[in-house]
Amino acid sequence: MSGLDIPTTVDAGEVTEWSDDVDVVVIGFGIGGGCAAVTAAAAGARVLVLERAAVAGGTTSMAGGHFYLGGGTAVQQATGHSDSVEEMYKYLVAVSREPELDKIRAYCEGSVEHFNWLEELGVAFERTYYPEKAVIQPNTEGLMFTGNEKVWPYKNMAVPAPRGHKVPVPGDTQGAAMVIDLLLKRAAELGVQIRYETGAANLIVSDDAVVGVSWKRFNETGAIRAKSVVIAAGGFVMNPDMVAEFTPKLAEKPFVLGNTYDDGLGIRLGESVGGATKHMDQVFITAPVYPPSILLTGIIVNKFGKRFVTEDGYHSRTSGYVMDQPDSAAYLIVDEDHMQRPEIPLITFIDGWETVEEMEAALGIPTGNLVETLNNYNEHAANGEDPEFHKQPEFLAPQDKGPWGAFDLTLGKAMYSGFTVGGLATDINGEVLRADGTAIGGLYAAGACASNIAQDGKGYASGTQLGEGSFFGRRAGAHAAAKAKG
Secondary structure (H helix, E strand, O other): OOOOOOOOOEEHHHOOOOOEEEEEEEEOOOHHHHHHHHHHHHOOOOEEEEEOOOOOOHHHHHOOOEEEOOOOOHHHHHOOOOOOHHHHHHHHHHHOOOOOHHHHHHHHHOHHHHHHHHHHHOOOOOOOEOOOOOOOOOOOOOEEOOOOOOOOOHHHOOOOOOOEEEOOOOOOOOOOHHHHHHHHHHHHHOOOEEEEOOEEEEEEEEOOEEEEEEEEEOOEEEEEEEEEEEEOOOOOOOOHHHHHHHOHHHHHOOEEOOOOOOOOHHHHHHHHOOOOEEOOOOEEEEOOOOOOHHHHHOEEEEOOOOEOOOOOOOHHHHHHHHHOOHHHOEEEEEEHHHOOOOOOOOOEEEEEEOOHHHHHHHOOOOOOHHHHHHHHHHHHHOOOOOOOOOOOHHHOOOOOOOOEEEEEOOEOOEOOEEEEOOEEEEOOOOEEEOOOOOEEEEEEEOHHHEEOOOOOHHHOOOOHHHHHHHHHHHHHHHHHHHHHHO
């Protein structure tokens, strides 16, 4: 059996017994499903959640806890960072490969309200700011830059503002588990039913609409009748067949970021009733070279000794460009004055050399190429300039004090990790769309199995998955509940 197989559908007329009759069924209790469930229940819908795992949370519970929010949140205001809906909108449009303008507009216009909703849920974002270049705040600071807002060309397209709001949990993993706990508490208060170790098997249809879900729990099976179904079952990074088919770079060597059930079943369930997919080839992939940020004063070159990306970008943007190079090979070159070991040892230190010519030969770079690249960079950096890639002045420094060292950023040498960002095509309310743009009655998708605004790995910012998963999860839950009542 292939991981590409599309589940069959079940005709409602063939169901002889329904185990449950509810308004909304939600498949999966991660950030998208949890927000959909509590929002639908708060609107008066009878909600049942099917969760394949023995506990809620999914991949959300593994995340550090960034929410990408802006437009003037309380944390932005308290820390003196001006932001507006329009600047946030311009930035997200600029970094999107095929921007869905209505979704981006809704996300930006609703961002402050969504921040307030999260705080009302119980997330107390600190009114503090972390100013350094880092993958995630080391402590509990509530705000930092988590994208390419200050990176050329985006800094000229929208006024930069930090939008990475972190839940107040130290460390770079599992911070978002706190939000899942708060969602579970709210779900219990609202009477949401959650069936653990129970997976969705098929969608049940009547005419052209989805009217329920068949389920399996160990040796038990059954069918649930529902007015709406919200699929929030994660991405497909744990499905080797889908990864090989759609995102082959993730199939080569990286460590994948996900939980056991990120197997694409939610996407394939949507496809079973004619749902279209978008951006299935897009991935978040990264092996951060920072912190410390002093390493970003160096240059990153490909196997031919040529620079190909500004070194001061967000880590997955840099890594995405490495993937595009011949043999996905690249090196970070720094001199003695700027040499420090990475705090997160994901890139491999190769060696040090007394001359650039020796380094060039040892790395197999064509003679003269690296010497020319480094000399050109140093000449301009000495004047605070980078005419080729426009690196920020704070990260410009000549690399002219030998010896020189090199780190290996090559795929298979550096420790890359990643996840998928493609999924079911949805409209602004989470309704799953066919290829012709029409909505499939009764079917919604949210979170990592839906394609929303985080569709380009190079334009991704930390917090976009949790931000849009929760935001559009709420929209899907609200719309599904309204449909059930109306």
